[in-house]
Amino acid sequence: MSSSPKNLKERLQYYGTPGKDFPRFDVNSPLPKELEPTLRYEAHLGLRALPTALNVLTFFNWLFSRVGRFRTMTGPNLQQWMPANLSRLRPDKFSDEYFVERRLNGFNPGKLNRVEGKEWQYAINYQTGRYKAEPGGILPIYSEARFVLRDRALYVHSIEYCWKNQTIVCYPTDGEKWEKAKYYFRSAEYVFQEIQSHLGRTHMNMDQYAMAFYRNVDKNPIYELLYSHFEGLLSIDKRGASLIIGNSGFLTTASALDMSSVDGILIEEIEVLSYRWSPAKQVLPDPIDNNYFDRAALAMWELLEKYVGEFFTNNQEAIQTHWPEIEAMSEDLVKHSILKSEYGTLEIKNLEDLKTLCVYLIYHCTFFHSWVNNKQYEDGGDVEYTAIGLWDKDSPYYDAKKVEERHNSQVKLMWTLASVHYNPAIEFAPLPLKKLLWEYRDRIEPGIPLGWIMMSINI
Numbered sequence: 001m002s003s004s005p006k007n008l009k010e011r012l013q014y015y016g017t018p019g020k021d022f023p024r025f026d027v028n029s030p031l032p033k034e035l036e037p038t039l040r041y042e043a044h045l046g047l048r049a050l051p052t053a054l055n056v057l058t059f060f061n062w063l064f065s066r067v068g069r070f071r072t073m074t075g076p077n078l079q080q081w082m083p084a085n086l087s088r089l090r091p092d093k094f095s096d097e098y099f100v101e102r103r104l105n106g107f108n109p110g111k112l113n114r115v116e117g118k119e120w121q122y123a124i125n126y127q128t129g130r131y132k133a134e135p136g137g138i139l140p141i142y143s144e145a146r147f148v149l150r151d152r153a154l155y156v157h158s159i160e161y162c163w164k165n166q167t168i169v170c171y172p173t174d175g176e177k178w179e180k181a182k183y184y185f186r187s188a189e190y191v192f193q194e195i196q197s198h199l200g201r202t203h204m205n206m207d208q209y210a211m212a213f214y215r216n217v218d219k220n221p222i223y224e225l226l227y228s229h230f231e232g233l234l235s236i237d238k239r240g241a242s243l244i245i246g247n248s249g250f251l252t253t254a255s256a257l258d259m260s261s262v263d264g265i266l267i268e269e270i271e272v273l274s275y276r277w278s279p280a281k282q283v284l285p286d287p288i289d290n291n292y293f294d295r296a297a298l299a300m301w302e303l304l305e306k307y308v309g310e311f312f313t314n315n316q317e318a319i320q321t322h323w324p325e326i327e328a329m330s331e332d333l334v335k336h337s338i339l340k341s342e343y344g345t346l347e348i349k350n351l352e353d354l355k356t357l358c359v360y361l362i363y364h365c366t367f368f369h370s371w372v373n374n375k376q377y378e379d380g381g382d383v384e385y386t387a388i389g390l391w392d393k394d395s396p397y398y399d400a401k402k403v404e405e406r407h408n409s410q411v412k413l414m415w416t417l418a419s420v421h422y423n424p425a426i427e428f429a430p431l432p433l434k435k436l437l438w439e440y441r442d443r444i445e446p447g448i449p450l451g452w453i454m455m456s457i458n459i
């Protein structure tokens with residue numbers, strides 16, 4: 001446990017206008033020293049980052065630039081020389097069975113919706129039309145994959161997408177056309193995985209809670225409960241602002257999107273997210289044998305309710321004694337929130353609200369971020385399988401060298417982001433949480449290895 005940060009209210013400034021810009025730490029201001037990453041964190045990052053993946057690693061850049069053998073990794077061999085990801089280890093990576101499996105358990109889970117009155121029972125629909133693609137970029141207006149439910153299993157039925165004002169429907173018997181439809185779908189999914197699920201729902205959503213927490217909570221026992229789950233968040237969000245979402249960041253350079261599209265979709269995501277949510281609201285209504293995500297998500301939520309419940313029972317008096325800190329936290333949350341009114345408010349009115357909020361925060365900082373972050377290389381580490389940016393070879397804007405560079409930056413960044421495993425919860429969590437994780441491991445593990453669940457969002 002680090003020493004308690006003091007006077008953070010003055011030293012942690014929000015970006016932009018309250019209630020208008022999505023609430024977050026102003027990355028143009030200095031990060032208070034006590035929130036900077038530990039040396040151990042920097043060492044972990046250094047062990048996993050490729051030379052050009054993170055420009056902050058000046059020492060490693062220097063080192064690699066002097067080791068000729070490593071330099072060839074940045075040349076034409078890069079994609080083949082990268083360590084194999086999950087899809088490269090699957091001879092069936094283009095099969096329809098694997099397609100279904102990854103929609104259930106891959107890096108962007110929880111997107112299937114029940115459909116009534118159709119030949120299919122489930123669908124995933126990505127509306128990409130609101131993104132602006134650069135000239136030559138391939139980005140269907142929408143892309144929908146449909147699935148039939150049979151004997152507790154899903155089977156892909158068809159994919160419909162719209163491209164150049166043409167609606168195209170493909171079926172598994174359509175040969176090359178079918179493979180192309182799946183590739184486009186996986187690419188659309190990748191865009192949403194990064195912007196909505198990863199950046200929006202975890203990094204930026206949690207940033208607003210970390211700000212309200214750091215600025216106001218000090219003596220209240222929930223400081224002890226939450227502090228280690230926010231470790232490294234503001235720091236990585238500050239680095240990520242230029243590395244991932246800025247003009248020269250990964251999303252704008254490796255994909256066919258421009259920066260304002262990325263910002264727009266982040267806002268749309270954050271303005272519907274509230275801590276009054278639980279995974280029970282989005283689980284699939286039918287039992288599906290290999291739906292490991294829902295099983296793990298529900299298990300994690302259940303164990304966190306126990307863990308937080310017990311913490312509140314043991315600390316109830318002190319939590320109430322220092323309630324003015326919670327009121328101040330609540331005020332910051334409400335004042336800066338961009339939550340749409342139909343989704344309620346982020347106000348913390350009572351002990352029950354605070355308990356709900358703590359479960360929600362720990363769930364996202366541990367389990368959900370670990371899922372969408374640590375699985376990035378499994379899916380995104382193989383351009384042949386999926387790419388966050390696609391370009392039309394028939395377009396006059398097509399530049400083969402540039403496309404290759406962009407695909408290289410995709411696999412390098414995915415490797416770094418997915419490989420930094422700093423503070424696994426099963427090693428670093430307080431004993432009561434460790435015990436629960438171990439007790440629930442059979443429900444969590446088919447979906448994600450227990451050792452992949454980290455304490456906080458730090459990469």
Ligand SMILES: [Fe+2]
Binds near residue numbers: 198
């Ligand atoms: Fe992340």
